[in-house]
Amino acid sequence: MSLTDLTAAELLEMLGSKRATSVEVTQAFTDRIRRLDTGVGAFLRFDAAAALEQAERIDARRRRGEPLGGLAGLPVAVKDLLCSRGELTTCASKMLANFRAPYDSTVVAKLKAADAVLLGRTNLDEFAMGGSTENSAFQPTRNPWDLERAPGGSSGGAAACVAAQMAPLSIGSDTGGSIRQPAALCGVTGLKPTYGRVSRQGLVAFASSLDQIGPLAWTAEDTALLLSAIAGHDPRDATSVDVPVPDYRAALGTSLKGVTLGIAREHFAEGLDGEVERAVREAIRQFQSLGARVKEVSLPHGKYGIAAYYVVASSEASSNLARYDGVHYGHRADEQRIRAELAAKRKELVAAGHTAEAEQLESPLVMLYRRSRAEGFGPEVKRRVMLGTYALSAGYYDAYYVKALKARRLLRRDYDQAFAEVDLIVGPTTATAAFKLGEKTDDPLAMYLVDLYTVSANLAGIAAMSIPCGFTRTGLPIGLQLQAPPFAEDRLLAAAHQFQEYTDWHTQRPKL
Amino acid sequence: MSLSREQVEKVALLARLELSDAELSAMTTQLQAIVGYVDQLAELDTNGVEPMAHPHDFTNVFRPDRLEPSFARTAMLATAPHADEAFYLVPAVLGQ
Numbered sequence: 001m002s003l004t005d006l007t008a009a010e011l012l013e014m015l016g017s018k019r020a021t022s023v024e025v026t027q028a029f030t031d032r033i034r035r036l037d038t039g040v041g042a043f044l045r046f047d048a049a050a051a052l053e054q055a056e057r058i059d060a061r062r063r064r065g066e067p068l069g070g071l072a073g074l075p076v077a078v079k080d081l082l083c084s085r086g087e088l089t090t091c092a093s094k095m096l097a098n099f100r101a102p103y104d105s106t107v108v109a110k111l112k113a114a115d116a117v118l119l120g121r122t123n124l125d126e127f128a129m130g131g132s133t134e135n136s137a138f139q140p141t142r143n144p145w146d147l148e149r150a151p152g153g154s155s156g157g158a159a160a161c162v163a164a165q166m167a168p169l170s171i172g173s174d175t176g177g178s179i180r181q182p183a184a185l186c187g188v189t190g191l192k193p194t195y196g197r198v199s200r201q202g203l204v205a206f207a208s209s210l211d212q213i214g215p216l217a218w219t220a221e222d223t224a225l226l227l228s229a230i231a232g233h234d235p236r237d238a239t240s241v242d243v244p245v246p247d248y249r250a251a252l253g254t255s256l257k258g259v260t261l262g263i264a265r266e267h268f269a270e271g272l273d274g275e276v277e278r279a280v281r282e283a284i285r286q287f288q289s290l291g292a293r294v295k296e297v298s299l300p301h302g303k304y305g306i307a308a309y310y311v312v313a314s315s316e317a318s319s320n321l322a323r324y325d326g327v328h329y330g331h332r333a334d335e336q337r338i339r340a341e342l343a344a345k346r347k348e349l350v351a352a353g354h355t356a357e358a359e360q361l362e363s364p365l366v367m368l369y370r371r372s373r374a375e376g377f378g379p380e381v382k383r384r385v386m387l388g389t390y391a392l393s394a395g396y397y398d399a400y401y402v403k404a405l406k407a408r409r410l411l412r413r414d415y416d417q418a419f420a421e422v423d424l425i426v427g428p429t430t431a432t433a434a435f436k437l438g439e440k441t442d443d444p445l446a447m448y449l450v451d452l453y454t455v456s457a458n459l460a461g462i463a464a465m466s467i468p469c470g471f472t473r474t475g476l477p478i479g480l481q482l483q484a485p486p487f488a489e490d491r492l493l494a495a496a497h498q499f500q501e502y503t504d505w506h507t508q509r510p511k512l
Numbered sequence: 513m514s515l516s517r518e519q520v521e522k523v524a525l526l527a528r529l530e531l532s533d534a535e536l537s538a539m540t541t542q543l544q545a546i547v548g549y550v551d552q553l554a555e556l557d558t559n560g561v562e563p564m565a566h567p568h569d570f571t572n573v574f575r576p577d578r579l580e581p582s583f584a585r586t587a588m589l590a591t592a593p594h595a596d597e598a599f600y601l602v603p604a605v606l607g608q
Contacts, residue, residue, distance in 0.1 A: 196568060239573075328591070370525075395522065407556055443544050
C-alpha cells in the first residue's frame, strides 16, 4: 500500500498521528506525477521542489507543536484559473501564457491558511470553455481509465489528477458542469457548491452569474474536507453569501432514512446511454435499500437548459473577456506591424483615388485590440465571444439574452417546486461515459450537449455533485448526479457518503 | 433566424476580433448551427416571467465605507504588456 492509495482523510489522520510526514506524502505524489503525467497530461505546471519546501515548513511547525490548519500537510492541485500571487495563471490560454497574478484568489489564500501543500496547476479548456479539456492551448489531458479518451472538462486536469492518484484533493470550477462532468468521466467525486457558497474573488471570470469553485476527490468525505476549507463569505466577492458554513464532515453520518429522492422523468429520456441508465437505476435501488424514499418529479424546462445556458454563459463571457485587449493583460499583437499595414493600405487607397475609404480605415488601437484577441484566443473562446456579442447586440438582445433569462427563471421554478416535495434529485451526470479524444472537436454543438444534465444547476444556482456509480462493460466510469436546494451541501455530502459506505465504486482505481 | 456572413463580420468588429476569411466562413456555419439550436427558446411561453440575471435576490451589497489599502499601481501595471511608471500605453489615437 502506497501513500498515494490513501484518501485525504486517511492521510490527514496519519499526518496528525505522526505516522507520516508531509514531506513523505508530498514526495509520494510528486514522484507519481513525474512517473505518470507525461502520459496523462493533467498538470500544466508542477514544482516538486516548491511543494516539498512547503511540506517541510508544515512538518517543522508540527514538530514544534504549533497549531495547524484543517488541511495541514495535504497536497492539493489547483485548476489554472485561480490566481496565485506571483505565479503564472494561464487559464490554458495563449492570451495569459505569461500572466503572473498580482494577488491570491480567496480560495488559494484559504488553502494556504489551511496549510495545504500546493502541488501544481491543472489543465483545463481555455478559460474553462469546453467539455473535454481539448480546448487547452497547451496540451490535451487524457482520461486515466483509457488514455485514448477525454477526461471531460473543463476541469479535466483537476479530475484526471485525482483519478491517476497524482493528488488526493483538487480544486476545480463549474460554470455548466465543469466539475461534475469530468468527475463522472474520470470516476471521482466532485461538488459544485451553491452559487455564493465559495468566493469567486481571484477566479478568472468566465460567466459571473454561473461560475462556482468546488472540490474534487475520491470520496464524499474528502470532498467535505476540502469544501470546509474553501467555503464561506468573503467581503471581496459581493455575490458570496453570508450564510454560516456547517461542519460538512460532521454531517456525513446523517442516515438516509426518511430522505426523499426525486427522480426526474426528463433525466431518463432519449439520448441516455443504456449502460449509464442501468447503473443509475441500480444506484437508486441502493439508496432505497438504505432507507431513502423515491418520488417522481418533473423538471419540464430542463430541455431548454442548454439553449438558455449557451446564451447566458456566452453573453457574460463576451463581456468578461473584453478585458483581454492587448493593453491591460496578456498577449499584445505587434504594434509596428499594424501601423505599417495600415499605412500601406492607406497609401494604396489614396493612390487609387479612394480618399473617403482611406479616411475610414480602422485606427491602430482598434486593430491592436482585434489582432491581439485574434492571436491570443483559441477557436472555442472566439466562438463564445461571438455568440455572446451577437446575443447582446442591438435587435437581438430581447430575442436571445432576455429570453434566456426568462427560461432561466422557469428552470429555477421547476427546482423550487421539486424541492418542495423531495430532499434531493438523483439522476445521471452525463448521458454517456467518456468519449474519444477528437470525437467531438469538429462539432461545437455536439460538444455543448455533453452538459445536458449539468447546466440547469448552474442556471438555478443550486448545489450539485457527481459520485461514481458504476462502470461500462469496457471499464469506463459512470457518474451519478445528486442535486440539492441552495446551501444544502451537507445533505448532498451525507447522502453521497452513506452511498459510499455501502458501495465500492469510489474505491476502484485505473491501471496506469 | 439565419445568420449571414455579413452579420458575422459585423459581430466580429463589435467583439473586437480579427477573423481571417477562412475563420469567417467556419464561424458563420458554426454560429448558424448554434443559433438554430438556441432558437428553440422562442417556443417557450414567457409572458409575465421576470428575467433572472442572477441566482440571488439581493441587490446593492455594500461594505462599510472605510479606507483600506489598495494594490500598488506598479503591481497592477506589471501585468500590462506595455506600460510606463503610471499608465497603460496604447497606440496614438489622435493626430495620426
